[in-house]
Amino acid sequence: MKPVLRTMTAADIPAVHALETATFPTDAWPLELFDAELAQTETRDYWVYEAEKRILGYAGLCTVLPFADVQTIAIHPDTQGHGLGRALMQVMIDKARERRARDVMLEVRKDNPVAIGLYLSLGFQKIHERPKYYRDGTDALIMRLRLRDEEDNQ
Known part of the structure; x- marks a missing residue:
């Protein structure tokens, strides 16, 4: 059965x-x-991919202008590599545009080349590194996707 994307x-x-x-x-x-995030409907958007009553992936976006921040994204290991992560990222990018964000920001583990490759392929750029950001001491890369220029007030 084909996965269904829904709120x-x-x-x-x-x-x-x-x-x-x-x-x-x-x-x-x-x-x-997760309860607290879903309650903040004015600034938060969350989605799941579901097939046969099983959650295959999820993602969340926080938009406080001028930025939209990817709060979280995960795909079940059994379904990785089938485009669900890319599709969820595109949904978040589209929602950020709809909400009139200038930039989409995210943090990613420096030791996660698959995710980094996905983000780079979507146009994100590495803009900063946060040493020992994660609990296990792994560094985070801060990445940004520019959606529009600062001067663009449309």
């Missing part, structure tokens, strides 16, 4: 959190944080 709901949180802890064992968000 994340509170009912999805247990399955999303299970995928979160499996994907990011040292940096997983606490369950309550």
Whole structure:
């Protein structure tokens, strides 16, 4: 069955959190944080990919102008490499444009070449490095996708 992209709901949180802890064992968000994020509807947008009642991936975006920040993105290991991560990133980029953000920002583990490659292929650029950003001491790369110039007020 083809995965369906839809808005994340509170009912999805247990399955999303299970995928979160499996994907990011040292940096997983606490369950309550997902509840708090979904409650902030004016600045937050969250999506899931679902197939046969199984969450295959999820993503979240925070937009506080002029920036949109990728809060989180994860794809189930069994379904990686099939374009779901790229599709979720594109949904977030499109939502950032819709919300009139100038830039989309994200942090990524410096030791995650697959994710870094995806972000570079979407036009993100490395703009900074945060030493020991993650709990296990791994550095983060800060990346930005410029959606429009500062002078563009349209």
